[in-house]
Amino acid sequence: MASDRIFGLVMFGVALAYVASAFQIQSSFLSDPVGSKSFPILIGVVVMISSLVLIVKPDPDPDWPKSRTFLVLLVAIITLIGYAYALKPLGFILPTFVAASILSYQIGPRVGPALITGAGLSVGLFILFKYALGLGLFPFPAGMIG
Amino acid sequence: METFTNLALGFSVALTPFTLMLAIIGCFLGTIIGALPGLGPSNGVAILIPITFTLGLDATSALVLMTSVYYGAMYGGRISSILLNIPGDEPALMTTLDGYPMAKQGKAADALVLSGVSSFVGAFLATIGLIILAPLLARVAYLFGPAEYFALYLLAFCTLGGMASNNQAKSAIAACLGLGIAMIGLDNTSGMPRFTYGNLHLMDGVDFLVAIVGLFAIAEVFFFIESHGKNTALGVRLERVTIPFKMIRNSFWTMIRSTFIGFFAGVLPGAGASLGSFMAYMAQKAVAKDPETYGKGNPRGVAAPEAGNNAAAGGALVPMLTLGVPGSGTTAVLLALLMTLNITPGPTLFADRPEVVWGLIASLLIANIVLLIMNVPLVKIFVYVLQVPPWVLLPGVTMISFVGIYSLSGSYFDLLLMVGFGVLGYFLRKLDIPTVPVILGILLGNQMEDSLRRAMVLSDGDWAFLFSTPIAIGLWIAAIGGFVAPMFLRKVLKKPQAITD
Numbered sequence: 001m002a003s004d005r006i007f008g009l010v011m012f013g014v015a016l017a018y019v020a021s022a023f024q025i026q027s028s029f030l031s032d033p034v035g036s037k038s039f040p041i042l043i044g045v046v047v048m049i050s051s052l053v054l055i056v057k058p059d060p061d062p063d064w065p066k067s068r069t070f071l072v073l074l075v076a077i078i079t080l081i082g083y084a085y086a087l088k089p090l091g092f093i094l095p096t097f098v099a100a101s102i103l104s105y106q107i108g109p110r111v112g113p114a115l116i117t118g119a120g121l122s123v124g125l126f127i128l129f130k131y132a133l134g135l136g137l138f139p140f141p142a143g144m145i146g
Numbered sequence: 147m148e149t150f151t152n153l154a155l156g157f158s159v160a161l162t163p164f165t166l167m168l169a170i171i172g173c174f175l176g177t178i179i180g181a182l183p184g185l186g187p188s189n190g191v192a193i194l195i196p197i198t199f200t201l202g203l204d205a206t207s208a209l210v211l212m213t214s215v216y217y218g219a220m221y222g223g224r225i226s227s228i229l230l231n232i233p234g235d236e237p238a239l240m241t242t243l244d245g246y247p248m249a250k251q252g253k254a255a256d257a258l259v260l261s262g263v264s265s266f267v268g269a270f271l272a273t274i275g276l277i278i279l280a281p282l283l284a285r286v287a288y289l290f291g292p293a294e295y296f297a298l299y300l301l302a303f304c305t306l307g308g309m310a311s312n313n314q315a316k317s318a319i320a321a322c323l324g325l326g327i328a329m330i331g332l333d334n335t336s337g338m339p340r341f342t343y344g345n346l347h348l349m350d351g352v353d354f355l356v357a358i359v360g361l362f363a364i365a366e367v368f369f370f371i372e373s374h375g376k377n378t379a380l381g382v383r384l385e386r387v388t389i390p391f392k393m394i395r396n397s398f399w400t401m402i403r404s405t406f407i408g409f410f411a412g413v414l415p416g417a418g419a420s421l422g423s424f425m426a427y428m429a430q431k432a433v434a435k436d437p438e439t440y441g442k443g444n445p446r447g448v449a450a451p452e453a454g455n456n457a458a459a460g461g462a463l464v465p466m467l468t469l470g471v472p473g474s475g476t477t478a479v480l481l482a483l484l485m486t487l488n489i490t491p492g493p494t495l496f497a498d499r500p501e502v503v504w505g506l507i508a509s510l511l512i513a514n515i516v517l518l519i520m521n522v523p524l525v526k527i528f529v530y531v532l533q534v535p536p537w538v539l540l541p542g543v544t545m546i547s548f549v550g551i552y553s554l555s556g557s558y559f560d561l562l563l564m565v566g567f568g569v570l571g572y573f574l575r576k577l578d579i580p581t582v583p584v585i586l587g588i589l590l591g592n593q594m595e596d597s598l599r600r601a602m603v604l605s606d607g608d609w610a611f612l613f614s615t616p617i618a619i620g621l622w623i624a625a626i627g628g629f630v631a632p633m634f635l636r637k638v639l640k641k642p643q644a645i646t647d
Contacts, residue, residue, distance in 0.1 A: 004577065011319055015322075018326060018341075021341060025333075027336070032599050032602065032603050033599075034598060034599040034602045035336075036336050039595040039599075040340065043322045043329070047322045047323075049318075050316075050319045053315040059578060062576045064576070072371060077565065080565045083548065084561035087552055088558060092549075100542075100544070101541075103541040104537045104540075106374075107371055107536055107541075108536065109374070117537060117538050121541055133201055136553075
């Protein structure tokens with residue numbers, strides 16, 4: 001019950017902010033009868049109505065994981081964000097090894113296989129992408145191979 | 147006669163060694179993708195699109211490759227349903243009902259062969275249906291103006307929303323979430339930025355591929371981390387594969403009937419393969435003389451949903467190619483592929499790019515035969531693939547997604563956005579909010595707004611123009627009916643739950 005109500009409230013707030021910023025859209029001298037604002041405002045209003053329905057008539061709660069699992073998921077998200085930032089400056093192999101090992105450990109918690117998975121995926125995928133598919137990837141940081 | 151000339155053109159494209167090779171690779175990859183638990187057709191096609199795009203294939207080749215993957219995944223979905231009781235994708239859920247009991251009775255090989263043949267019958271006949279129906283619908287589609295298109299997009303959201311979720315408010319929110327995201331970026335008509343908040347990365351809008359890969363593939367990784375990969379497939383073994391001719395003959399009319407039901411479910415915009423397999427199974431159970439044996443390993447209960455779901459997959463291509471409105475989640479992803487390749491689906495596609503359409507159709511016919519060979523005598527290979535542990539598979543999927551999206555734009559911003567969509571997808575699915583309407587909204591948002599604005603320009607701001615033609619009125623009625631009807635039918639058409647042991 002509570003989950004749907006919270007979600008409804010959040011979506012209502014998001015929709016309100018969305019409609020408010022839709023009113024801020026600058027009009028252009030090239031104007032048509034509908035304009036830039038109407039469709040986004042319409043979308044926002046539909047979300048607000050649906051959110052109210054959800055707040056009034058929520059579904060039963062889903063099975064949320066334990067708080068420890070949320071922590072694990074947070075680690076996974078941070079890993080992925082770090083991977084996104086590292087891919088360009090550090091080359092493909094090192095960040096992929098680290099990120100794949102962490103994710104692998106999180107799914108099947110054994111250190112050895114996770115490290116092997118990380119190593120295998122980083123080297124294997126690099127060979128696949130670079131040589132079989134011809135994508136322009138760099139294996140190592142640009143400075144290292146000078 | 148014209149159809150045959152067109153088909154000849156199609157085969158001249160499809161039978162070149164390179165295209166043929168792509169079709170075979172696509173079928174193989176697709177079957178693997180469909181078979182692996184947690185990697186459905188939408189997921190698989192989504193992570194492969196950026197890679198295909200960076201390979202620099204021409205439009206026809208890319209389309210042949212990806213639709214082979216799509217058909218392959220529809221075949222492959224049954225393997226894990228039957229052997230593990232885990233549907234590889236949503237439409238394969240119905241196959242678990244009788245497929246898994248058959249496997250438990252030691253008839254796994256029979257069930258796999260029978261479902262492979264049913265898949266072939268369903269998909270092959272549906273492709274023929276596509277050949278007949280698509281050009282006809284393309285001719286009707288010429289009559290569509292902006293008002294009709296607006297109503298059609300609405301219909302797609304309404305029927306998809308009505309079917310995809312148990313709560314209409316949730317599917318409406320999902321669709322609007324997608325539409326709202328589509329508005330980000332420069333306004334097509336006036337050229338003014340909207341919802342960019344001064345961020346240069348957002349000027350081009352949100353790339354739908356980023357959203358698709360995030361919502362499907364990355365969200366799936368989070369689900370596996372949550373469950374610690376408990377749905378593993380280790381230790382599955384398959385005895386000798388023989389062809390159960392008697393079983394196939396007995397199920398023949400079941401397959402034909404289910405194909406028809408599935409095809410029409412697929413053609414309805416927004417309904418898709420899940421509905422096709424569901425309706426085929428329920429209809430089969432309704433006409434059967436022995437309804438009490440269904441759910442306990444009746445071979446016809448395997449044949450019906452498989453024929454239905456593959457026929458629906460073919461049927462869903464009809465509205466996607468002729469109207470640009472996808473009939474299911476995976477066809478939405480295929481539409482994304484077309485848009486990436488700069489092909490505008492719609493009636494003009496048949497007139498302007500016949501080699502693309504007919505090459506695709508010919509490849510589908512070829513892909514079906516390839517898939518029948520792969521999935522009946524060679525089915526053992528795919529059973530081995532099921533043994534890939536999830537702690538190798540899921541990190542692999544993540545890395546492929548990252549490289550694919552990274553190679554599209556080379557910017558970390560898209561990668562961050564993708565992770566963001568992954569988190570969003572996790573929460574949406576937890577709250578039982580369907581993600582397919584979100585994708586559809588992002589894909590169709592701008593066209594939907596454009597058609598509304600063009601309609602208003604034509605009518606000089608008179609809103610009654612939206613309901614001015616019989617086609618438009620029909621679409622509006624269907625849209626409202628498709629959204630409202632499931633609220634009342636929900637009690638009657640309760641989805642059976644997968645059996646647990």
